[in-house]
Amino acid sequence: MEAIVNEKIWEQLAVNIREMPIAEAKALGAMALFGEKYGEVVRVVQIGDYSIELCGGVHVKNTAEIGLFKIQSETGIGAGTRRIEALTGEAAYHFVTEQENKLKEAAKALKTKPLEVPQKIEQLQQELRDIRRENDSLQAKLASAASDDIFSSAEQIDGIKVIHKQVNAKDMASLRQFADNWKDKKIGGVLVLGAVSDEKVNLIAAVSKDAIEQNLHAGKIIKEVAALCGGNGGGKPDLAQAGGKNPDQLAAALNAVPSIVQKLK
Template sequence: STFKVEKTEHVAGSKIAHIGVVTGGMFKTGDVVTLKVDAKNRRDTCRNHSATHLMQKALREVLGTHVEQKGSYQDADRTRFDFSHFQAMTAEEIKAVEDLVNEKISEGLDVKTAVMGIEDAKKSGAMALFGEKYGDEVRVVKMGEFSTELCGGTHVKNTSQIGQFKILSENGVAAGVRRIEALTGDNVRAYYEDMEKKMHEAASLVKATPDTLADHIRKLQEELKAVKSENESLKAKEAQSALGDVMDKVVEIKGVKFLASALKDVDMNGLRDLGDQLKEKLGSGVILLISEKGGKVNLMTMATDDVVKKGAHAGNLIKAIAKEVGGGGGGRPTMAQAGGKNPAGIDNALKAAPEVLEKMIG
């Protein structure tokens, strides 16, 4: 018969109850059982738990004595520790905590436990969890002269058994509460091995070595910046060229200048930028720009304040003609935009626009 222990609890004073599930066979009162501990799981959990004690003390030394435990969880994979602090830790503070914990690990501090009265424990300087209720007797865990806490958990015999300590992350979980997640022992080595593998993969992608990767990335960033600058310059030149071409299409409708033009492969942002330039060059009037891009249609209209007073309305204009390209839209009197799904209707939209505008103007 087998029984998987999932947790333990103190019952009837010093007795400990093992709680879990029967995974095979049957048990009856009086059976003699053999306890088998998962040695690796226990060892890794001990490492994480003891490292958490060192970390809490290190946090108080680096950040200040306002740091108090607000939550904690350890298993064989990692440790998670919540603590009171008023802002995100800096990279320098995280490194200082990490370095101090690793220093205490390398010093090989003996980890000693003792059961004593609560008052004696307080006199010894043991740190207690704020708001926690303790019995008359408590267990004190002391790591050299560095850390002394009330704790009933499992620990290493000497801090050197923790091996290594690495902080993975630090972030906020509530107002005034920060959370650190960290690794110890074999898990730190596995973490660095994974990081090394990823670094080699990244270096391979840009045809560099891990040693030259940073310089290679900086060079690529400079090249990308130059390409973007050149691209923007070309776009500006194309826009200026387009301005000259479309200005020839200006017509007058009841004394209002109207400019309508169809363009290729220009997105909505591009239409707005071009529209602003055209409006400045036109001075007064209404502008309609339509572009097909990726099988879809973008429409944008602008009207200057003076022609709006005469009845022109960019939103109503675009709403009326967008149906010609299988779409819809609207907007303010001075600026509106729409989208459509039928590029074949662009010519009809351009033809319909002057008639719509003419009806608006009084």
């Protein structure tokens, strides 16, 4: 639409404005817009042979006077009605110049030419994706290495292995990696891990199939642990997660895991 409007500007179409009876305007094929009500005499605006409409707005005498047309926004204002807002003339020129300057600044920051900015961004995005994949792989390896130490200190609570530790994990995804390692190693029993990130507590609990059969439920366990450090959460019998608001209470909450397991069993 923007291209069409600019084409009509460049064609320098004469704008003819007349007032006439509405019947005569309709005979000319004038378009009535938006279901508006009109009187017996109407204002008819004809733009070359391209457009003829009933319109009360102020208009130029020639489309060339508009200079340049640049759409800024397009929104809905009612059922079946859209509104286009645009800049024209000097304002449009300044807008385009501003956008061009911003593109040049971006190109300078990216150390490339303005027209090559999209390709440079795509290249950097691909590099970032590669780095993230590599980082995820390294995090998984680190979690696996740390898991051996964490999983070696299981307690026996009424014949069930229980591991409850505070670990270094930047987010819930990292905690889930520990839980996945625990499951892969088939250690069994109950696993409850907690970590502090951005002054908040992340918690995860996992319960093996044989422990579930003894009435243990990861969602119930994590709910009680989270409550001890100002949080809440829940989940499935085999896996659950939660958050807390009081990092200083995390150690005490994890120390309570054996008694919680014993109570729920």
